[in-house]
Amino acid sequence: MVLEQAVKQASKILKNHNIRSHELDAQLILSDIMKVKRESLITNNEVVISEKIMEKYDIAVRRRIKREPIAYITGKKEFWSIDFLVNHGTLIPRPETELLIYKLVNFFKNKRINILDIGTGSGCILLSILKEINFSRGIGIDISSKAIQMAEANSKYLKLFYRSKFKVIDLDKFNIGKYDLIVSNPPYIPSRDIKNLSKDITNFEPLIALDGGIDGLDLIKKVIYKSNHLLKRGGLLALEVGYKGYKRISNILRYNGYRELSKECDYNRNVRCIISTKVKFFWT
Numbered sequence: 001m002v003l004e005q006a007v008k009q010a011s012k013i014l015k016n017h018n019i020r021s022h023e024l025d026a027q028l029i030l031s032d033i034m035k036v037k038r039e040s041l042i043t044n045n046e047v048v049i050s051e052k053i054m055e056k057y058d059i060a061v062r063r064r065i066k067r068e069p070i071a072y073i074t075g076k077k078e079f080w081s082i083d084f085l086v087n088h089g090t091l092i093p094r095p096e097t098e099l100l101i102y103k104l105v106n107f108f109k110n111k112r113i114n115i116l117d118i119g120t121g122s123g124c125i126l127l128s129i130l131k132e133i134n135f136s137r138g139i140g141i142d143i144s145s146k147a148i149q150m151a152e153a154n155s156k157y158l159k160l161f162y163r164s165k166f167k168v169i170d171l172d173k174f175n176i177g178k179y180d181l182i183v184s185n186p187p188y189i190p191s192r193d194i195k196n197l198s199k200d201i202t203n204f205e206p207l208i209a210l211d212g213g214i215d216g217l218d219l220i221k222k223v224i225y226k227s228n229h230l231l232k233r234g235g236l237l238a239l240e241v242g243y244k245g246y247k248r249i250s251n252i253l254r255y256n257g258y259r260e261l262s263k264e265c266d267y268n269r270n271v272r273c274i275i276s277t278k279v280k281f282f283w284t
Contacts, residue, residue: 089146
């Protein structure tokens with residue numbers, strides 16, 4: 001079958017199953033299978049596709065029909081202009097998290113820092129920062145062994161394994177080191193709201209990385225409290241937050257002795273990340 005015809009056929013099938021991004025998805029899947037850039041599908045649309053590739057294409061399209069995210073089908077997701085490896089044990093990196101990277105990279109530019117990434121998942125936050133800030137080092141922790149395996153694979157792929165470490169451990173049991181920057185994108189969706197998420201998310205992404213408890217603050221409170229003991233004086237705590245959580249989290253930070261330095265909003269003007277520094281220390 002000719003390439004153009006194959007893409008049109010796959011796009012039509014996806015459209016008939018109510019996949020809104022049917023044309024783009026059809027292109028992304030085939031470009032990944034053929035190991036070419038998506039743009040080349042347009043410029044080389046008369047190329048004849050082999051039966052082997054068509055078999056793989058049909059299988060991948062059927063997976064998408066079931067609402068499996070493109071990132072899991074291709075095994076990667078672009079984030080901060082880097083293709084990160086992902087699997088079903090990791091949350092798919094979101095564009096809004098790049099707001100956090102942008103702010104932190106500019107703040108720590110040309111500095112040598114020690115970083116802790118809590119709930120590291122694929123390692124995309126820690127590794128993106130390390131990619132931009134030379135000579136810095138960091139450790140990412142997560143309770144999921146599948147996530148840590150993927151983070152380690154990404155660190156090797158990006159040649160950052162000598163500046164990064166990853167560890168499977170519960171936050172409550174982690175007491176290693178002091179950090180200039182603690183960053184976290186913890187689960188922040190209230191349990192009652194999980195059912196309202198799209199099937200692309202609830203049927204495939206790890207709910208443990210999404211469910212923030214009754215009010216969505218369970219893990220955020222833990223991160224803030226634990227940071228009291230792990231943050232260096234003058235260090236920063238950077239959190240990604242849900243679009244409804246800013247005021248409550250800001251109050252929790254203030255109660256725990258933090259001063260807000262910056263907040264970043266998404267395109268809908270919802271606060272999505274908060275950067276704070278510790279001004280009161282309750283231990284010696």
